[in-house]
Amino acid sequence: MTIQTLKVLSGLTSDLDREWYGLELSKRSDLKPGTIYPILDRLLKAGWVERRWEEIDPVAEGRPRRRLYRLTRVGAPAAKAALEEQLAALDQPRFSPAPEPKLGLA
């Protein structure tokens, strides 16, 4: 899993009850706007994320409808597990400490 994907998952899990626009998610994930879509595409195909069009009247609102993204029931625990796994991997020492020299007693 790439760092960018983890950033997106971190953004999505920051508020599980909330739905996000693509632009909001990219700001939340500290990624460049426009670069988030392949990540969302992969998460959609994996079933971790679902999306829907917002229900507004474009004429009344004066803007086109936008898409909203949120984690699915499968995706929410999976995302949390993936993030925790990465955090745990960061806590693990990369190299095992050298064994202490044994002092031979004559």
Add this chain to the structure above:
Amino acid sequence: MTLLLIVSGVVIAFVLALLRALALDEVRGRIQRRVEASVEATISSLPPELQEEWAEEWRAELAAMKSMPLSAITFARGLRETAAQLASASELSPARARPAADRRSPGKRIGQMAPRLSARRVLASLDRWSYGFLDRWFYWILPSGLVLIVLAYLLLGISFLVAAALVVALIVLNLLLLDER
């Protein structure tokens, strides 16, 4: 006379402020049009099924950035990278793979490969030509737009200083003339 000069100073300052606002709007409008053209070119470069999936969303996101020209530029550039990744992902995706029947007939397979190659070629050639061209326009517009804004602010500042200096000079002159009388 003093009043006339004060009024003319105010009028000049107002005209300069108006010109500055018009220059800003002109720059923003140009940037917006370039960004929209870039996003539409990116959308056109995608295979039809991806256009159907993403076009409306990207246009809506861009519309939400009307008052943020720099974010819109970053968005348009990000979409260019995104489009190539999405197109290559769709070619590899099992959901969008050729039907099983086609795999049995080698002739159809060869025929099916041609559209996949052409999508890549279109993206690569657009990246070389259109986006390079638009890129140059972005790099030209941004600095020249910023230069215009800075010049407008300088002119405004200078005009205020000149108007203030004129007013002070006139007041001093009037006082001197009064003293002489």
